[in-house]
Structures are given as C-alpha cells and as structure tokens.
Amino acid sequence: xxxxxxxxxxxxxxxxxxxxxxxxxxxxxxxxxxxxxxxxxxxxxxxxxxxxxxxxxxxxxxxxxxxxxxxxxxxxxxxxxxxxxxxxxxxxxxxxxxxxxxxxxx
Amino acid sequence: xxxxxxxxxxxxxxxxxxxxxxxxxxxxxxxxxxxxxxxxxxxxxxxxxxxxxxxxxxxxxxxxxxxxxxxxxxxxxxxxxxxxxxxxxxxxxxxxxxxxxxxxxxxxxxxxxxxxxxxxxxxxxxxxxxxxxxxxxxxxxxxxxxxxxxxxxxxxxxxxxxxxxxxxxxxxxxxxx
Amino acid sequence: xxxxxxxxxxxxxxxxxxxxxxxxxxxxxxxxxxxxxxxxxxxxxxxxxxxxxxxxxxxxxxxxxxxxxxxxxxxxxxxxxxxxxxxxxxxxxxxxxxxxxxxxxxxxxxxxxxxxxxxxxxxxxxxxxxxxxxxxxxxxxxxxxxxxxxxxxxxxxxxxxxxxxxxxxxxxxxxxxxxxxxxxxxxxxxxxxxxxxxxxxxxxxxxxxxxxxxxxxxxxxxxxxxxxxxxxxxxxxxxxxxxxxxxxxxxxxxxxxxxxxxxxxxxxxxxxxxxxxxxxxxxxxxxxxxxxxxxxxxxxxxxxxxxxxxxxxxxxxxxxxxxxx
Numbered sequence: 348x349x350x351x352x353x354x355x356x357x358x359x360x361x362x363x364x365x366x367x368x369x370x371x372x373x374x375x376x377x378x379x380x381x382x383x384x385x386x387x388x389x390x391x392x393x394x395x396x397x398x399x400x401x402x403x404x405x406x407x408x409x410x411x412x413x414x415x416x417x418x419x420x421x422x423x424x425x426x427x428x429x430x431x432x433x434x435x436x437x438x439x440x441x442x443x444x445x446x447x448x449x450x451x452x453x
Numbered sequence: 454x455x456x457x458x459x460x461x462x463x464x465x466x467x468x469x470x471x472x473x474x475x476x477x478x479x480x481x482x483x484x485x486x487x488x489x490x491x492x493x494x495x496x497x498x499x500x501x502x503x504x505x506x507x508x509x510x511x512x513x514x515x516x517x518x519x520x521x522x523x524x525x526x527x528x529x530x531x532x533x534x535x536x537x538x539x540x541x542x543x544x545x546x547x548x549x550x551x552x553x554x555x556x557x558x559x560x561x562x563x564x565x566x567x568x569x570x571x572x573x574x575x576x577x578x579x580x581x582x583x584x585x586x587x588x589x590x591x592x593x594x595x596x597x598x599x600x601x602x603x604x605x606x607x608x609x610x611x612x613x614x615x616x617x618x619x620x621x622x623x624x625x626x627x628x629x630x
Numbered sequence: 631x632x633x634x635x636x637x638x639x640x641x642x643x644x645x646x647x648x649x650x651x652x653x654x655x656x657x658x659x660x661x662x663x664x665x666x667x668x669x670x671x672x673x674x675x676x677x678x679x680x681x682x683x684x685x686x687x688x689x690x691x692x693x694x695x696x697x698x699x700x701x702x703x704x705x706x707x708x709x710x711x712x713x714x715x716x717x718x719x720x721x722x723x724x725x726x727x728x729x730x731x732x733x734x735x736x737x738x739x740x741x742x743x744x745x746x747x748x749x750x751x752x753x754x755x756x757x758x759x760x761x762x763x764x765x766x767x768x769x770x771x772x773x774x775x776x777x778x779x780x781x782x783x784x785x786x787x788x789x790x791x792x793x794x795x796x797x798x799x800x801x802x803x804x805x806x807x808x809x810x811x812x813x814x815x816x817x818x819x820x821x822x823x824x825x826x827x828x829x830x831x832x833x834x835x836x837x838x839x840x841x842x843x844x845x846x847x848x849x850x851x852x853x854x855x856x857x858x859x860x861x862x863x864x865x866x867x868x869x870x871x872x873x874x875x876x877x878x879x880x881x882x883x884x885x886x887x888x889x890x891x892x893x894x895x896x897x898x899x900x901x902x903x904x905x906x907x908x909x910x911x912x913x914x915x916x917x918x919x920x921x922x923x924x925x926x927x928x929x930x931x932x933x934x935x936x937x938x939x940x941x942x943x944x945x946x947x948x949x950x951x952x953x954x955x
Contacts, residue, residue, distance in 0.1 A: 355581035359574045361471055361504060363567055365478065365497070371563035372482030375555060380532050384481050384494050387525065391501045394517075402508045403581040408588050409596040412513055413604070416593075419520050420608050424615035426525045430532040431622040443536040488711060488764055495757070511743055515750045523753025523786075527779055530760045534776070590743070590803065 358399035365392030379433045379443045383426065390422045466507055473500030487533045491526060498522050509587045639739075643728070646738035650727045654874045659689040661873045665914055672918040696869075699862030704767050707859070712765030716860070716867035719758035722751035723874045730881050731806045733891050733899035745793060745803040748882060749786075752837065755875065756782040759846065762868070766859040777925060778839060778846030784932045785836040785843075791940030792830040795823055795947045796886050805882075809890030818889040825943045827887045829936055831909075834879040836932070838872060840913055842920035843928060880909035 365388050372385030394415040401411020433443060440448045473496055480493025498521045505514035597605045636645055663678070663686065670677025678685030703709050729744025731737045741747065756779045763775020796819055800808050812818050820827055836843040860868060884890055884905040893901035923931070 352575075353578065353581040356574055356578045357467060358504065358508070359578070360571065361474060363570055363574065364471075365474060365501075366570075367563040367567040368478035368482055370566065371559050372478075374559035374562045375482065378487065378536075380487055380529060380536065381490060383529065383532075384487075384490050387494060387521075387529075388478055388481060388497060391498065391521075395501055395504055398505060398508060398510055398513060402510065402585060404579055405582065408585055409592055412510060412588055412593060413596055413601055415513055416516060417604055417608055419516060421611065423520055423525050424612050426528055427615045427619045428622075430528055431619040433532055434535060435622050437536045486708065488708065492711065492714075492761075511741070512746070515743055515746045519746070519750040519753055522757065523750065524783065527756050527760060527783060530764070531776070531779075534764070534772070 353403075355399060355403040358403070359396055362392040362396035362399065365389065365395065377445050379436065379445055379448075380430075382445070383429050383433070386429075387422065387426065390418060394418045463507060466503070470500045470503035470507065473497070473503065488530070491529055491533065494529075495522055495526050498526070509584055511587070512590055512593065643739055646728060647724070650724055650738065654724065654727075654870065654877075657877055658870045658873050659693065661876070661910065662689040662692060664911070665917075668911065668914045669918055672915070693866070696862055696866040701864060702859075702861050704859045707767035708765050711761050712859075713864070715758050715761035715765055716864050716871070718754065718761060719871040720867050720874070722754040723871055723878055726751050726878045727881075729805050730878075731809050731885060731890055732902050734897065736899055737806055740804070740806050742802070742804050744805045745797065745808075745882075748878065749790060749793065752789075752875075752878070753786060755837070758871075762860070768859050771859055774846050781836060781839070781843065781845065781928060784929055785833045785936075788829050788932060788936035788940045789833040789837060791937070791944055792823075792826040792833065793882075793886065795826045795940075795944050798944070798947050798951060799823065805885045805890075809885050809892070812889040812892055814892070815889070815894075818887065818892075820887045820889075823887070823943070823947070825939065826947075827883070829940050829943070830883060830887070832931075832936060834883065835913060835916060836928070838875050838879055838913075840876065841917040842923050844917075844922060845925055845928065876910055876913060877906060880906045880913070883909055 369385045369387075369389030369392065372388060373382050376382050376385060397411050397415045397418065400406060401408055401414070436448055437443050442448065477493045477496030477498075477500060481490045481497060482493075484490045484493060498517060502514040502517040502522075505511075505517060636642060666688065667677040667685070676685075678688035681687045681691045703712055726748045728738035729741050729747055731740075759775050759778040759782065763772045763778075766772070796808065797803055799819070799822065800811055802808065808819075839846050881902075884902060888905050888909075890905075891897050891899060891902040
C-alpha cells in the first residue's frame with residue numbers, strides 16, 4: 348500500500364484529478380464554451396482542496412469554508428462575464444471556434 | 454452503527470463520489486456535443502458536493518448545488534444555445550483533429566502538473582486530524598461579519614460589477630447599429 | 631431486527647423515502663381529481679362524472695391511459711438527454727420532502743439546514759426544463775424551455791428573500807425549529823410577516839409554473855411548450871413532478887407561515903395535511919381565476935415589485951429584530 352494514504356491525501360488527489368481533467372479540457376477544446384466548462388472543473392478542484400485542507404489540518408476551519416464560498420461566488424461572477432464576452436465575440440465573428448476568431452492573417 | 458462500519462461506509466462513499474467526478478469530468482472534456490459536456494460538468498459538481506458532505510460541511514455542499522448547478526450550469530446552457538452555429542450541431546468539435554499533436558500536447562499539459570503534485574502530496578502530506586466538529590452556520594456568519602467583513606463586502610461589489618458588465622456587453626441599442 | 635434497523639438514522643431515512651414516494655404517488659391521483667373537480671366547479675359544470683361513483687376513478691383511468699401510450703423519441707433528438715429530463719424533474723422533488731416536519735416526530739431527516747436543502751434542490755427544476763427543451767429537437771420546445779428557465783431563475787430571488795425574512799426572525803434554517811416556535815394560532819408567522827407570505831406565495835406560483843404564470847406550458851400558445859414532444863409516461867412523470875412540487879411549496883409555506891402541524895386540540899400530521907391541501911386549493915383557484923400574464927409583465931412583476939418589496943421587508947425585519955433586542 349502507498350504510505351500515508353490518510354483522508355487528507357485522498358481529498359487532495361481528488362482535487363488534483365479535477366485539475367488535470369480541466370487542464371486537458373482547456374487545451375483540447377476548440378469552442379469557447381467548452382473551455383469555460385473546463386475552467387469550471389478546475390475551480391471546483393481548487394475549492395475542494397481548500398476545504399479539505401481547512402477541515403483536516405490544524406488550520407482554521409471557518410477560513411477554508413469561507414474561502415471556498417468566496418471562490419464559488421467569484422466563479423459565478425466570472426462565468427457571467429465570460430459568457431457575455433462569448434456572446435459579443437459570437438455576434439462579431441459568427442462562430443465560436445477559437446481557431447477562427449482572429450483578424451490576424453496567417 | 455459501529456465505528457468500523459461507518460469508516461467502511463465513508464470509504465465507499467468516497468469511492469462513489471470519485472467515480473462521479475471521474476465520469477463527469479471525462480464527459481465534460483471529451484464529449485463532442487457541448488450539451489453532453491455540460492451534463493458531465495453537472496455530474497462532477499454533484500460529486501464534489503458529495504465530497505463536501507463527506508467532510509461534514511453540509512452548508513458548502515448545498516451552496517455548491519444552489520450556485521453551481523442551479524445557476525452557473527443554466528447560464529452555460531444559455532450560452533450554448535445562443536452560440537449555435539448553422540453548420541452541424543451546436544459547438545460540435547471536429548473529432549478528426551483529436552488524434553495527433555493536439556491530443557498529445559493536451560495529455561502532456563494535464564499529466565505534468567498532475568504527476569509532480571501527486572508525488573509531492575503523497576510524500577509530504579501532513580498527518581490528517583480526526584474530523585473536527587461541524588462549523589455551524591452561526592460561526593460562519595460571525596466569521597463573515599467579523600474578521601472577513603472586507604472580503605464579504607468586496608464580493609458583493611464584484612458581483613455587482615459582473616452584473617453591470619454583462620448588461621453593458623449584451624446591450625443592444627434600439628435605434629441604429 | 632427490522633425495528634432496530636429502522637431505528638438507525640440510515641434505516642429511518644430509507645423508510646422515510648419509501649413513505650414519501652408512496653405519498654407522492656397517491657397525491658398525484660388525488661390532485662388530478664381535485665383539479666378537474668375544482669375546474670368544473672368554477673366553470674359551473676360537474677367535472678368528471680362517468681368513471682366510478684361521482685368520477686372518483688377518473689385519475690385511475692387517466693393513469694392507465696398514460697402508462698399504455700407508446701413512448702416516442704423524436705427523430706434527431708438526443709435520446710439520453712430526452713429521457714433524462716423527466717427523472718431530473720422528479721428526483722429532487724422527492725428529496726425535498728425529507729426535511730419537512732409532517733408531524734411532531736414524523737420528519738424524514740431533521741437537519742439544521744433543511745430550508746437550504748429545499749431551496750437548493752428546487753433550483754434543479756430549471757435544469758430539467760433545459761434538458762427537456764433541448765432534447766426535444768423542436769423549436770417550440772426550446773422556446774418554451776428558455777422562457778421557463780428565465781421565469782424560474784428570476785422568481786427564485788423573491789422566494790429566497792421572503793424565506794430569509796423568516797430565517798432572520800427565528801434564527802434557524804431548521805424547519806422543525808421554525809414550526810415548534812409557532813404554538814397557538816396567534817403566534818403563527820403569518821401575522822408577523824404577512825408581506826413575506828404574499829411574496830412567497832406569488833413566487834411559489836411562478837416557480838411551479840402554475841397559472842397565471844404558466845407560460846412555459848401554455849396550451850394555447852406554444853403547443854404545450856417544453857413538454858410538447860413527450861408522450862405517455864414521460865409526460866406523466868413531468869405531470870407528477872409538477873404536482874409534487876406544488877405540494878413541496880405549499881408544505882414549506884405551511885411550515886414557515888401557518889404553524890405547521892399545530893392545531894386547536896390535537897397537533898399532528900392531519901392538521902399539517904389539511905393546511906397543505908387548503909393552500910393547494912388556493913393555487914388551483916388561481917389557475918381558473920386569473921388570465922395568463924405576458925412574458926414581459928411576468929418579469930416586470932418579479933424585478934420591479936417583488937424584489938424591492940422583499941428587500942424592504944428584509945431590512946424592516948432586521949431593524950425590528952435589532953430594536954426589540
């Protein structure tokens with residue numbers, strides 16, 4: 348067995364899985380909304396790691412939870428703005444494919 | 454219920470939620486149709502909410518469902534619907550380009566930090582404490598209006614700015630344009 | 631052995647879930663009958679009369695008809711999402727019943743954050759509308775879904791604000807605590823927070839897509855909106871989910887404002903059910919009394935009237951709480 352598989356390590360590995368999936372998604376996705384979905388995955392991973400660290404170490408408990416609440420609120424605000432920007436880009440270029448929304452040639 | 458049984462059930466619960474997160478995440482990053490990717494994201498969000506419940510943080514679990522699944526997912530759905538391209542399904546990705554350099558680079562991008570951090574986490578993890586008593590809502594409230602009052606006020610400013618920004622970005626003038 | 635298994639929290643929750651599902655099934659039948667009789671009564675006609683004595687077996691006939699119909703998936707629709715939508719519509723509603731205190735000891739799960747659970751899982755309603763509209767591959771369905779989601783998301787805010795006023799006053803989100811603080815008719819929260827009750831009830835009507843806010847299912851406008859393409863049992867599950875959601879919303883109103891299971895001589899589950907069905911009757915009266923509102927009127931009512939009033943109510947409650955202490 349891997350040494351030191353305590354709950355803290357388990358939760359951190361789950362958060363790391365979310366981060367890895369999000370990174371893969373944001374690199375491979377071509378549409379802007381697909382990239383946003385991957386960013387949301389990463390933010391969730393961060394929130395999970397924060398709460399796990401706060402609950403299972405001598406750190407202040409409420410600090411981690413309030414921090415994660417703020418992360419959730421910020422993620423919501425950021426999703427709103429990113430989606431508004433996506434809509435504006437779509438209106439301008441007619442497509443949401445990230446390879447085609449460019450006015451540079453070549 | 455004996456302690457050992459509860460411990461076992463906790464591990465089973467962890468495994469279940471990890472499976473939800475994995476399945477949802479894979480659907481979210483690999484699915485061709487964007488609506489299925491959104492469903493994958495929602496499955497992942499439920500998995501993370503379950504993990505919060507496992508850590509005895511029910512307030513965070515319910516807020517996760519309320520904010521993310523209830524609001525952000527619906528927002529993303531509207532964006533998918535409104536950025537529908539005439540050719541093909543909304544936001545369908547071109548599958549032929551998956552094979553090749555792009556996929557290889559993506560896997561590299563994902564695995565490099567994952568492997569580095571996984572070794573660090575497993576080798577140098579501090580000892581985990583036994584689960585502390587649940588942080589009550591009253592304590593969180595006192596925390597937010599006490600030491601963290603500036604953060605609390607600032608996030609309301611951020612949300613207001615986001616709303617105003619979104620309205621300005623989406624605003625269409627009635628005459629002209 | 632069964633009794634001690636039931637005594638554990640897990641066994642208790644499982645038994646509660648089974649009881650809730652049975653209640654919802656029965657409730658569907660009762661409410662279908664009630665709705666058609668009330669409709670007939672308001673429109674000065676007898677309502678269902680043929681099947682069984684005074685039409686009592688009409689819901690059974692309806693259920694048999696729904697079960698017997700062919701399940702059709704529209705061509706070009708995403709079959710997985712199409713059939714997932716009714717289940718996502720029904721499952722959260724069943725969970726929402728867990729923290730509701732039906733009687734002094736008859737609560738599924740007595741949790742400190744019961745009200746938050748109900749609010750969180752009610753938000754999932756919007757998601758199922760989205761899936762139904764998208765999965766139908768039908769522009770009427772999609773339009774109905776978009777309207778329904780806009781309505782649902784907009785009216786969550788006054789719902790939250792009115793519930794928050796009660797939470798301020800009582801100091802807890804635990805429904806059992808809120809009900810226990812309302813012994814005796816004069817201490818019902820209805821008399822302390824009448825504005826909150828009105829705002830809550832209007833928002834609840836809009837959240838459950840009941841007339842006069844039933845644009846998403848407007849039979850005369852969008853050919854049944856987001857559930858246009860569902861036949862037979864798919865429609866049946868949406869139907870059942872809507873009626874169950876009505877019960878959830880009225881049950882929460884009873885617990886928060888009308889004293890829950892409190893009553894003159896014998897507090898218990900019968901008083902709770904009586905109050906819940908009284909509120910459901912009022913909801914049904916609404917449907918056949920008021921004309922349907924237009925979409926912009928709908929959003930105007932929410933943003934220009936209910937939200938400012940809700941906020942004012944909240945501030946007033948906070949002020950009074952501070953001054954009284």
